Amino acid sequence: MTPSFDALQKQLKKLPGVGYRSAERMAIQLLLEKPETCQGLMDALASARDNVSSCENCGNLCESKRCSICQDEHRANSGTVCVVEHVSDLLSLEKSGAYNGSYHVLQGKLSPINGIGPSELNFDSLLDRAKAGEVSELILALPNDIEGEATCHYMIDLLQPYEVSVTRIGFGLPSGGSVLYADAVTLKSALDARQNFR
Incomplete structure (x- = not known):
């Protein structure tokens, strides 16, 4: 060649x-x-x-200072913010139609072994949003791995001074999935996230 x-x-x-x-x-x-x-x-x-650049408010893709989701007053004023690792995660949630609040893209997760600390991630604008009273609930939609868990705990500590409810998405078997083919981590997550029927 x-x-x-x-x-x-x-x-x-x-x-x-x-x-x-x-x-x-x-x-x-x-x-x-x-x-x-x-x-x-x-x-x-x-x-x-x-x-194309990053939205100054949430980290999503945009062609102005703020993305279309942050400019949507209904979504931006809902007070519910879903925290994701990457823009691709945001796009997946948007395609599902399952969520109609605003987002915050961290652009990674804490990983000291890879040299990724808090200063490398998009925490500052999240803190600014919490200080301004724009966040009433934070939904943590980060991966179910060691780095994802560490990042979630860091954010919980970071937002301690503010009146923000923090929830975590459920993990477990995919829709239509079978216990037979699930790995141990998935089964543990499914059991931990079980719900009451009565």
Whole structure:
């Protein structure tokens, strides 16, 4: 292959979820099979790079100072804020239609072993929102792992001075899932999150 092709493949391989073979197929598709899509992709990337940033309030994607969710008065004034790790988590919740409040994107989770401490995450604007009285309930929708738990505990301590109710999303078996195929952590979470029927 050529040096230019190799360079393109290496850049594509840096994208999440893209391995060597996928990057190779994408590069061939862009350069040889459908070269007309290459310019459209470059234009879209340049436009996104120049126009898309993080919402100063919640950390979501936006093309102004605040995202469309923060600009929606009904949602922004609900007082319920769902804390997620990444924008992709926010997008999943939005697609589900199960939640209609506002969000806060941390842009990661605490992980001292990887050098990610509180200063690397989006805690400051969350504190500002709590100080301003914009938060009555915080829903923690972070992963059910050690780093996710540590981040939840950190936020609970951080918000201690404010009158904010803190809840955590339930974990357990997926809809239609079977106990037979669940791992031990999932089964423990399902048992811990059990509900009363009567």
